[in-house]
Amino acid sequence: MTGFPRYAIYFAAGADSALSRFGTELLGYDACTGNELPFPDDALRVARDWRDISSDPRKYGFHATLKAPMTLAHGKSEADLMAACATFAGKARPIPTIRPVVDSISGFIAVIPAEPVATLQELAADCVREFDDFRAALRAEDRARRKPEKLSERQRDYLDRWGYPYVMEEFRFHMTLTGRLDSDRRRPILEMLRARFAALGLDTLTIDRIALFKQDDAKVRFRIIGEWALTR
Template identity: 60%
Template sequence: MSNFPRYAIYYLPAAGSALAQFGAAILGYDVVSGAEVPFAAQTAAIADWQDITADPRGYGFHATLKAPFALADGRRESDLLWACATFAETPRAIPQIAPVIRPIGGFIALVPETPSESLQQLAADCVRDFDEFRAPLSAEDRARRKPERLTPEQVGYLDRWGYPYVMDEFRFHMTLTGSLAPARHAELLAVLRERFAATGIDRVAIDRIAVLRQDGRGARFRSIAQFELRSTDY
């Protein structure tokens, strides 16, 4: 069984931004404040929206850069925060994406319209640079990832990095629903795309990393710190 607390390195939109408000109103949860948020009118009208968003609500509106992990022996939360601050100070190309809403697997998410090399690099850097803070996977946690359903490469990533969808398997996404029956996709895509279009957002800078903490099994993740990335343009 996982040790707690668990930590994760995510991209979160800036608190109070249009993107943050959009995601919080879709999921019904503000991952920064830890507060419940009323659903957007368009989704509140869907009878089972509470259930549809139950899984992503627990994580908040985010994109995973370093998947949840317990701290390795001898590592403290303050060590992780210091490492994140140092990471953020290293100049790098700040990824810019054109966000679109699409199905990904069985769920719906906000994703980049086209691949971004700088975004892939940022995610890979997070996986590598913060791995020293990650406790090894327990047998139970490894089994929970269902390695029998993964490709050999994904199993290799799971055993090396604690998560199968890293490096060339990484796909940036900000989840908006749980797993859906295919028959629901068209209906819900139309609602979510209409709601997102109303924000007027056409570009998103992936310009920060956040540390989130989960205090126990079933508890929601909550942001405990955000660090703005230093751009090579400065």
């Protein structure tokens, strides 16, 4: 069993932003407050089982992964990690801006960049490297849960080195809205989500902050326990 509590460093839009409202309403969960939310009528119209479709991303809250969930290494504390987040955010760096779209990625639907953005890849790689001292070593059962036999050789190497296979050039920014769907089910849901997203009028999205999420045990969802604006 994975150790708890677990921590993750994610991008999460500001709580009062249109993007945050878009994601939290669709997931039925607000990671800032820990509150459950009613699902939108149009989501329920297109899929009566919307609660099930959105159940996997609901566990984590609306986010994009920068440093995947981890148990703290021996001798590291939550306070240490929060201080490291503040230090990381305080380092001047180029702030990535993407053109966000809603599309399918590996069978699920998410908000993703319309095209690759080098500064975003660099930000994610920096997070992976700079917070790795806080990560407890990957245990055999956790490694097996990642199904390494289905990963590429490079992804297996990254899993063993960084505790997560989708890092560095394997990283793909995504803010997940559904679990995996077969193509027939995915089409109408994708159309509905694109229409909802278009109504936001969000032509660009600046990845200008990091958030520290915490999961106390396997029975509860992740909550935001800290947020820091990145320094330009």
